Amino acid sequence: MSVVESPATRPTGGPAPHRAPGRASRARRRRQGASTPWLLSIPTLILLAGLLGYPLIRMVVLSFQNMRLRELLSGRTPPWVGFDNYTKVLGDSVFWTVVGRTVLFTIVCVIISVLIGLGIALLMRRVNRGVKMLMIVAMMFVWALPQLVAAQIFRWITDSDFGVLNYVLNFLPGVNFDNHSWFVNPWQGWGVITTLVVWAGVPFLAITLNAGLTQVPKELVEAATVDGATPWQVLRNITLPILKPLITIVTTLSVIWDFGLFTQNWALRDGHPEPVYQTLATYSYTQAFGQSRYSIGSAISVITVLLMLGVMAFYIRQMFKIGEVD
Amino acid sequence: MARDEGVVTVGRSMAGTIAANTIGVIFSLFMLFPVYWVLNTAFKPADEVLALTPTFWPEHPTFANFTSAFKAPLFMQDMLNGLIVTVLAVAGALVVGFLAALAIARFSFYGRKAIILVVLAVQLVPFIALLIPLFLMLQTVSLTNSLIGVSITYLVLILPYTVWTLRGFISGIPRELDEAALIDGCTRAQVFWRIILPLTGPGLVATSVYGFIQAWNEFIIINTLNSPAKQNLMAWLLQNQTTRGTAWGPLMAGAIITSIPVVIFFLIIQRNIATGLTAGAVKG
DSSP states (O other): SSSSOOOTSOOOOOOOSSSSOOHHHHHHHHHHHHHHHHHHHHHHHHHHHIIIIHHHHHHHHTBOOOHHHHHHHOOOOOOOTHHHHHHHTTTHHHHHHHHHHHHHHHHHHHHHHHHHHHHHHHHHSSHHHHHHHHHHHEEEEEHOOOHHHHHHHHHTTTTTTTHHHHHHTTTTTTTOOOOTTTSSSSHHHHHHHHHHHHHHHHHHHHHHHHHHTSSOOHHHHHHHHHOOOHHHHHHHIIHHHHHHHHHHHHHHHHHHHHHHHHHHHHTTTTTTGGGGGGGGHHHHHHHHHHTTTTHHHHHHHHHHHHHHHHHHHHHHHHHHHHTTTT | OOOOOOOOOTTTOOOHHHHHHHHHHHHHHHHHHHHHHHHHHHHOOOOHHSSSOOOOOOOOSSSHHHHHHSSOOOTHHHHHHHHHHHHHHHHHHHHHHHHHHHHHHOOOOOOOOHHHHHHHHTTSSSSSHHHHHHHHHHHHHTTTTTTTHHHHHOOOOOOOOHHHHHHHHHHHHHHHHHHOOOOOOOOHHIIIIIIHHTTTHHHHHHHHHHHHHHHHHHOOHHHSSSSSGGGGGHHHHHHHHHSSSHHHHHHHHHHHHHHHHHHHHHHHHHHHHHHHBBBTOOOO
């Protein structure tokens, strides 16, 4: 990690020796050493177990019960219904449409973001210093904006009556975007959402990948260029292979983030996404808190987590593999 | 020409450089446009905001939108709530997380890998999925519609990242320092107070700022658990839009006020943010 460079070099006055460690105290230390790490970890583990682990179990339990508003208000234990919720959800074509939409959005969005991110990262090494600075500053501002604020800005820009997007597009010859509503046609609406997510996601990707590019040895690239390799060949045979572990990680993270899309479509649709703008996350949320079908919502959440499990396991394995976790 | 270390300059054409610079500038303008547009809107008087021909500069710049955002119902209340909830969550996560980070970074013990696995895995669990049981749980102990309930939830939300990042910072302190101190007769506790804690200072700042951003930006949980009087500014932005029509000017001003602390904090610690997520893959 390149996070702290200073500690190693900073002068630290070694603490003055207090007493010579006797044999007894050393033995005590060793015994202490065995339980200390667990004592230190206990508060974290309790909190994670209580507010992540227990809800996770509760979510699974809930998905086998039938929790409605009546049970919530009376505090009675909801009746067990076995796999009813799952049969209901899995037998519902609406659910499968939502799954398909979420998967399609994730694939499209991740591919576009990673490609643009990689392209910008490479571009940053080609431009003048001033332009590079401008690019970094621009991306930092976008990266720093809260998701919800970014979504609100996009909602304003694409507003049908006073949005600047329609105004600007009207300058194109032969088109009329007066009062054009971007969310009537779902393809256009999803185009806006995708643009927002890509726009907000590119800074992380480009800046991280650009940092990774410093690992590519200069001599290697120069030698290849002198030997007559085209820039494309250099990219394919030198740069990308070296960058591969990093690309894998940022792609995996992008998949996890985009698959859980909630804020953007939620905010752009005023907190009431129409059926065509539902993703798995908003769908489960709407079922639970919009329609008080807590059990159906839980079942959808369980399925969502199961769908994500493969990707998550891959990410964690990757983190272990690159040796950061040892 | 760029003269950065490691940038290859062999075999580069002038035309290519010009093209690259042009694309770079266009890209930057495209990225910045929404940011510019929110500022442009926020300083316009109401009639200019709703002009059919939008102007690219406020003709009569005004702070009216900002004052009306501050005067809007619940704005100050929600700002205060957000601050309380965020500070409680960050402080709690820092104390609790530091201990666990210390355990993972400095001790080798049976179960260490399991703890790392848990910390990494829970970062990936979509929190929205847990919202239903969480809501029901907090409901039974009467912690919904309370700042305490949300604070605890946020604490847990930022805890895994806190542990993970602090672990990295502590690992960065050479173990030899600990060992030297131990040989000189320090106890474990003294090593902690005199070596690890002071040297982790910058890491604690970076981690807490990141936690602050996370908690400050959250709105789904607080919007679900609490009524508007006990929400934060993000949720306020969301409420604001559901009233009849949208007052774009004040909304954009509110969005700017809400973003300012986060943007400033982010720009200060941006170097550290990506490292926690991709640590090890970049050997900068």
